[in-house]
Amino acid sequence: MAATPFLSVQHVEKSFDNTPVLLDMNIDVEKGEFVVLLGPSGCGKTTLLRILAGLIEAEEGRIMLEGNDLSRTPTHNREIGFVFQRYALFPHMTVRENISYGLKIRKRDKQFIREKLATIVDLLELGGLEERKISEISGGQQQRVALARALVIEPKLLLLDEPLSNLDAKLRASVRVNIVEIQKKLGITTIMVTHDQIEAMTMGDRIILMNEGKIQQSGPPKELYANPKDRFVSEFIGSPKINTLPTTFDGTSFYLGNSENSITISLTDMCNWLMTTPPKNLPANNYLLGIRPESMRIASDGMFLATIAFLEDCGADTHLHLKAYRSRIIMRINSCDCKQAVNDTVPFTFLDKSLYLFDLEGNRLA
Amino acid sequence: MWKHVNRVLSWLILLFMLAPIIIIFLNSFNSSRFFSFPPDGFTLEWYRRFLENNEYRKAIGISTELAFSAVILALSVGIPSAYALFKWDSSKRSILQAVFLSPLMLPGIVWAIGLIQYYSMMGLLGSFIGLVCAHAIIIIPYVIRLVTASLCYLDEDTEHAARTLGATPVKTFFSVTLPAIKPGIIISGIFGFMISFTDVVIATFIAGSKYITYPVRMYVELRTEGLDPLAVAVSAAIMFVIIIIALLAEKSLSWSKYL
Amino acid sequence: MKTKHVWALVMPALLLFVLIFLVPFLLLIVKSFQTYVPGTLISDSSFTWENYTQLFSDGYYFKIYYRTIRIAVISTLAVLVLSYPLSIFLSSMNAKVRGVFMTISILPMIGGAMIQTMGWFAMLMRYGTINSFLLGLHIIKDPIQFLGTELGVIIGLVQSFLPMMIYPLVSSLLAIDREIYDSARTLGARPPKIFFSVTIPLSAPGAMAGAILVFMACLTSFVTPSSLGQGKIQVFGTYAYQQAIQVMNWPFSSSYAIFFILSMGIVVLALNLLARGLRRKRCGSM
Ligand SMILES: Nc1ncnc2c1ncn2[C@@H]1O[C@H](COP(=O)(O)OP(=O)(O)OP(=O)(O)O)[C@@H](O)[C@H]1O
Numbered sequence: 031m032a033a034t035p036f037l038s039v040q041h042v043e044k045s046f047d048n049t050p051v052l053l054d055m056n057i058d059v060e061k062g063e064f065v066v067l068l069g070p071s072g073c074g075k076t077t078l079l080r081i082l083a084g085l086i087e088a089e090e091g092r093i094m095l096e097g098n099d100l101s102r103t104p105t106h107n108r109e110i111g112f113v114f115q116r117y118a119l120f121p122h123m124t125v126r127e128n129i130s131y132g133l134k135i136r137k138r139d140k141q142f143i144r145e146k147l148a149t150i151v152d153l154l155e156l157g158g159l160e161e162r163k164i165s166e167i168s169g170g171q172q173q174r175v176a177l178a179r180a181l182v183i184e185p186k187l188l189l190l191d192e193p194l195s196n197l198d199a200k201l202r203a204s205v206r207v208n209i210v211e212i213q214k215k216l217g218i219t220t221i222m223v224t225h226d227q228i229e230a231m232t233m234g235d236r237i238i239l240m241n242e243g244k245i246q247q248s249g250p251p252k253e254l255y256a257n258p259k260d261r262f263v264s265e266f267i268g269s270p271k272i273n274t275l276p277t278t279f280d281g282t283s284f285y286l287g288n289s290e291n292s293i294t295i296s297l298t299d300m301c302n303w304l305m306t307t308p309p310k311n312l313p314a315n316n317y318l319l320g321i322r323p324e325s326m327r328i329a330s331d332g333m334f335l336a337t338i339a340f341l342e343d344c345g346a347d348t349h350l351h352l353k354a355y356r357s358r359i360i361m362r363i364n365s366c367d368c369k370q371a372v373n374d375t376v377p378f379t380f381l382d383k384s385l386y387l388f389d390l391e392g393n394r395l396a
Numbered sequence: 397m398w399k400h401v402n403r404v405l406s407w408l409i410l411l412f413m414l415a416p417i418i419i420i421f422l423n424s425f426n427s428s429r430f431f432s433f434p435p436d437g438f439t440l441e442w443y444r445r446f447l448e449n450n451e452y453r454k455a456i457g458i459s460t461e462l463a464f465s466a467v468i469l470a471l472s473v474g475i476p477s478a479y480a481l482f483k484w485d486s487s488k489r490s491i492l493q494a495v496f497l498s499p500l501m502l503p504g505i506v507w508a509i510g511l512i513q514y515y516s517m518m519g520l521l522g523s524f525i526g527l528v529c530a531h532a533i534i535i536i537p538y539v540i541r542l543v544t545a546s547l548c549y550l551d552e553d554t555e556h557a558a559r560t561l562g563a564t565p566v567k568t569f570f571s572v573t574l575p576a577i578k579p580g581i582i583i584s585g586i587f588g589f590m591i592s593f594t595d596v597v598i599a600t601f602i603a604g605s606k607y608i609t610y611p612v613r614m615y616v617e618l619r620t621e622g623l624d625p626l627a628v629a630v631s632a633a634i635m636f637v638i639i640i641i642a643l644l645a646e647k648s649l650s651w652s653k654y655l
Numbered sequence: 656m657k658t659k660h661v662w663a664l665v666m667p668a669l670l671l672f673v674l675i676f677l678v679p680f681l682l683l684i685v686k687s688f689q690t691y692v693p694g695t696l697i698s699d700s701s702f703t704w705e706n707y708t709q710l711f712s713d714g715y716y717f718k719i720y721y722r723t724i725r726i727a728v729i730s731t732l733a734v735l736v737l738s739y740p741l742s743i744f745l746s747s748m749n750a751k752v753r754g755v756f757m758t759i760s761i762l763p764m765i766g767g768a769m770i771q772t773m774g775w776f777a778m779l780m781r782y783g784t785i786n787s788f789l790l791g792l793h794i795i796k797d798p799i800q801f802l803g804t805e806l807g808v809i810i811g812l813v814q815s816f817l818p819m820m821i822y823p824l825v826s827s828l829l830a831i832d833r834e835i836y837d838s839a840r841t842l843g844a845r846p847p848k849i850f851f852s853v854t855i856p857l858s859a860p861g862a863m864a865g866a867i868l869v870f871m872a873c874l875t876s877f878v879t880p881s882s883l884g885q886g887k888i889q890v891f892g893t894y895a896y897q898q899a900i901q902v903m904n905w906p907f908s909s910s911y912a913i914f915f916i917l918s919m920g921i922v923v924l925a926l927n928l929l930a931r932g933l934r935r936k937r938c939g940s941m
């Protein structure tokens with residue numbers, strides 16, 4: 031028998047007003063792991079987090095923490111730290127009172143509270159703000175107070191609901207690093223919700239990608255990027271978004287584009303570009319070719335031709351918006367390599383073992 | 397131009413609205429018994445007599461006690477109801493809310509005619525507890541309305557945060573919810589106090605002869621003996637207190653936004 | 656929250672309401688069908704329509720009815736006219752100052768009917784403030800009779816109930832986007848035109864809500880007509896008081912009150928529907 035996981039979500043289901051929001055969720059989390067719940071808006075991430083904290087009851091399934099069933103444990107006995115999206119700090123208390131709230135509830139003595147407070151204030155660089163009212167500190171500071179308040183009770187599990195979404199872009203990048211550093215330092219098991227794939231990629235040990243109440247794919251960030259299970263995952267992870275081109279297979283060759291402007295790709299060439307070998311005896315049909323913007327390169331001997339519709343200079347990188355084979359394709363290249371101008375025609379090709387093949391339902395075939 | 401016309405008009409209308417109060421103040425210092433205008437001279441005689449007058453002191457005492465009890469009763473049953481109804485996801489919620497707000501819509505005098513018969517059947521006519529309950533009924537709508545309004549300003553996640561930090565539901569209510577709805581409670585308490593303290597209609601119907609509140613006493617006197625300078629001084633003093641409380645409530649809680 | 660807990664928390668208030676509010680109304684209905692036994696408080700409990708037929712057989716009640724409505728309509732219209740300039744003025748102030756002025760303008764309500772009445776009494780007496788003032792300036796030769804006239808009652812009602820109109824009106828005026836005025840002005844409208852074409856239509860729902868409140872309050876008012884009318888102006892409230900407290904004819908007072916509240920209810924309901932119609936027109940299809 032395998033060791034019981036630290037946290038285990040088993041067959042959890044939930045619906046609101048007969049609309050299912052979570053369908054048979056199963057998640058195992060190891061101790062000390064940083065798991066990111068990623069998914070589009072409304073896919074049920076917050077709902078799952080709230081079920082973990084006991085703020086909402088699930089209709090089906092159970093939550094096991096360290097082998098104990100939490101179903102009958104009320105929120106206040108769960109020892110779970112929660113950082114809310116809008117922080118939910120107590121407006122009538124000072125920073126100090128907010129942070130020490132959980133310790134006072136636990137009736138810890140004054141000395142203990144003072145020491146704890148000093149440590150956490152230090153860790154989150156909140157020194158000097160202790161006596162301020164919540165309305166008198168900035169958004170970034172509020173975010174850290176919320177984190178401090180959740181961490182100071184030394185919860186078994188830390189839940190973060192989009193903790194960065196209310197910060198401006200610059201602050202977000204630094205807080206991102208900060209949270210991961212603290213998490214690793216304290217070794218606290220953490221589940222963070224986000225719908226920002228960059229946050230998910232940079233912060234998580236593991237990403238659980240959700241869609242419409244189901245887990246689409248779960249694994250380390252790299253794996254989700256390099257080896258997506260289906261079209262949804264490939265489109266959700268990676269920026270700019272992956273290009274999907276309709277293609278037709280007639281049993282021997284692939285065709286891109288329509289009858290007036292089309293190009294034929296032999297099966298051998300295609301197998302060379304596809305990440306994995308397509309199934310034997312692939313039936314003749316219409317398919318979708320998934321091409322990441324970074325899987326293309328300009329090559330004078332490239333067999334494909336495209337016209338540049340638009341150039342997006344992002345500093346180090348440049349995104350070329352190409353018109354080719356009746357589709358718009360985005361190609362990402364190093365800005366130094368970009369000598370082209372709008373309306374130029376450029377030859378290009380694909381990197382080896384970098385393309386995906388999906389059927390029309392979005393299942394990945396290669 | 398139009399702006400100035402409107403401004404002048406507005407001041408005149410305000411003067412009209414406040415005229416009785418102003419006159420009460422002026423006349424309370426008028427040395428003539430007969431409310432001559434302009435005043436005959438300045439005197440504190442009426443206030444001195446007020447301080448010596450046991451009847452009025454007693455009536456004011458009864459009114460205060462009554463208003464205080466009615467507010468306490470209204471708050472202690474009104475706050476839990478407002479809170480529970482606010483948190484209740486049910487279509488029955490609006491029905492119950494409508495029930496609790498109905499005293500605002502149904503005329504008090506009609507109710508009072510029913511109440512006098514009911515109280516006489518129950519032996520409550522003229523009793524203090526009967527008065528307290530009746531006044532609580534007219535205060536509860538304000539408690540429900542104002543507490544609900546301040547619950548709308550409360551971020552529910554602060555309650556959830558308290559729960560995750562280890563607070564039981566009861567502890568959460570007292571440490572997070574209650575401080576957030578404090579303005580609604582204080583304002584409805586003050587407002588309710590004033591309603592009860594100044595009520596004539598309900599009190600004349602059911603008060604009987606033992607617990608004669610101060611406005612009932614004034615009403616009876618005004619109807620039977622006409623205007624008494626002593627009553628004017630009492631009114632002026634009470635009005636003064638009411639104005640101070642109202643201005644303080646505005647200054648510290650911006651209460652006019654809630655009313 | 657769980658239904659079980661909700662009921663537990665609501666129960667005390669609900670119990671109080673049933674016992675002190677609902678039951679008296681039911682009793683009112685029952686009693687209105689019983690017969691008054693003069694000199695006692697206990698009525699003959701056999702069923703009778705007599706209290707109601709009495710209401711229709713004697714023109715006296717219709718006179719009271721008509722007078723009550725007339726006074727209420729005139730007072731409500733006066734309140735409506737007076738509240739507009741003041742509300743516009745209040746809504747143009749900055750929030751802090753407005754708060755103070757709003758507090759001042761609710762004083763007639765929170766000060767209580769008795770203090771207001773007393774003030775009017777002092778002003779409207781035969782040799783009260785107003786008459787002495789006018790006599791002193793030789794504008795009139797003989798004092799004007801205010802007390803005991805409908806005019807006196809209406810003055811008192813208008814002053815007491817102005818706050819009820821001002822509060823909803825100010826909030827609906829504040830809800831009007833400032834830019835609408837600006838655009839009306841850039842289109843060349845002059846202030847009176849703006850008032851009639853922008854301010855009035857957009858604030859109509861608030862005015863209507865206030866008017867209904869004021870109308871109801873006037874219909875059922877008691878202290879003001881009784882004190883300023885000096886017993887000479889008999890309206891619904893004063894007559895109900897007379898029957899219930901002085902004559903102690905409770906069965907008849909009950910039927911009188913029920914008849915009154917039902918017929919008034921219909922009028923107010925119609926007004927409410929009208930008000931809702933106004934709101935709907937403003938918000939499109941909602
Ligand atoms: N209390 C509720 N009552 C009814 N429906 C709800 C409730 N809470 C959430 N939902 C619905 O459940 C679905 C999932 O909501 P949830 O808040 O979990 O999404 P989310 O993934 O956190 O989205 P976001 O990224 O926008 O925060 C949504 O369709 C939402 O409308």
Ligand SMILES: [Mg+2]
Nearest residue numbers: 075076077191
């Ligand atoms: Mg969410």
